[in-house]
Amino acid sequence: MPDLPEIPPARAIDAAALPAWRIDTGALRRALDGGPAHAWQVEVVEETGSTNADLMQACRQAPWDDEAARVRVAYRQTAGRGRQGRPWQGQAGLTFSVAMPLALAPARLSGLSLAVGLAVAQALEDCDAACGPRVGLKWPNDLQIDGRKLAGILIESVPAGPQRLWAVIGIGLNLVRDARMEAALGRDLAGVAETMAAFDAQRDPTRILGAVLNRLAGMRAVFLEQGFAPLAPAWSSRDAFRNEPVRLLHDGQVLAEGLARGVDSDGHLLLETADGLQRITSGEVSLRGAGA
Numbered sequence: 001m002p003d004l005p006e007i008p009p010a011r012a013i014d015a016a017a018l019p020a021w022r023i024d025t026g027a028l029r030r031a032l033d034g035g036p037a038h039a040w041q042v043e044v045v046e047e048t049g050s051t052n053a054d055l056m057q058a059c060r061q062a063p064w065d066d067e068a069a070r071v072r073v074a075y076r077q078t079a080g081r082g083r084q085g086r087p088w089q090g091q092a093g094l095t096f097s098v099a100m101p102l103a104l105a106p107a108r109l110s111g112l113s114l115a116v117g118l119a120v121a122q123a124l125e126d127c128d129a130a131c132g133p134r135v136g137l138k139w140p141n142d143l144q145i146d147g148r149k150l151a152g153i154l155i156e157s158v159p160a161g162p163q164r165l166w167a168v169i170g171i172g173l174n175l176v177r178d179a180r181m182e183a184a185l186g187r188d189l190a191g192v193a194e195t196m197a198a199f200d201a202q203r204d205p206t207r208i209l210g211a212v213l214n215r216l217a218g219m220r221a222v223f224l225e226q227g228f229a230p231l232a233p234a235w236s237s238r239d240a241f242r243n244e245p246v247r248l249l250h251d252g253q254v255l256a257e258g259l260a261r262g263v264d265s266d267g268h269l270l271l272e273t274a275d276g277l278q279r280i281t282s283g284e285v286s287l288r289g290a291g292a
């Protein structure tokens with residue numbers, strides 16, 4: 001008899017049971033003050049189309065300022081965007097974007113999406129040490145628990161001159177499982193509430209957002225100086241697919257298959273195939289366990 005799939009922990013709360021929650025902007029400010037994201041401006045809106053689209057538009061008009069990172073959080077997105085053209089509703093989670101000024105040429109963005117995923121995973125561990133070991137990273141930038149998607153990241157960019165760009169980093173982080181979103185994405189989802197010893201829907205979204213922003217600001221400083229290379233060991237320690245058989249997919253088509261052999265210092269996936277080791281650059285590909 002084949003192994004039965006793992007049963008989600010009994011604590012998992014479904015979206016319908018998530019109490020109404022709001023970001024406590026005063027508490028958020030206190031969490032940022034004195035930390036690496038202290039100068040970041042945060043705005044919270046009830047509803048928008050897409051926080052990424054909003055900040056992309058704002059960045060096209062904004063004067064360049066090395067330190068002027070801007071954060072936009074929305075409780076509801078009516079046209080939230082995921083990778084590969086998929087929608088992202090995210091009603092049962094934190095949905096926000098950061099417009100991050102980076103004095104870098106586009107070629108130096110390699111590995112940024114991995115660095116962002118790592119920062120989110122580390123932030124969850126900052127909030128609750130019990131989260132740490134359970135949160136895995138799936139190349140290039142999904143967070144997952146037991147193979148279920150916990151968070152997705154969409155990075156877009158706006159050029160702002162030679163060696164300057166705005167990276168618009170959109171993050172959808174599930175607080176609880178959302179059956180409607182599972183159906184829309186065709187994937188099993190996880191929620192932060194499952195990983196925390198005592199998830200508090202009134203307090204924890206603000207704590208998590210503050211921790212993520214501080215981690216992102218810390219990551220930014222490292223990335224600007226040295227790129228992804230110094231972050232690669234920490235990313236690898238959370239690599240959910242290391243040494244696993246995987247397929248790379250695009251639009252449902254299998255592009256390559258082999259054994260995932262981790263990432264290099266630029267954040268490229270190392271795939272051991274029948275034709276030898278291939279370096280897969282970040283892009284429109286998805287990774288699935290070969291048995292999936």
Ligand code: BTN
Binds near residue numbers: 049084
């Ligand atoms: C994925 O497909 O895995 C990436 C999902 C990214 C969703 C976030 S939610 C906040 C931000 N605004 C968007 O429209 N998309 C991103």
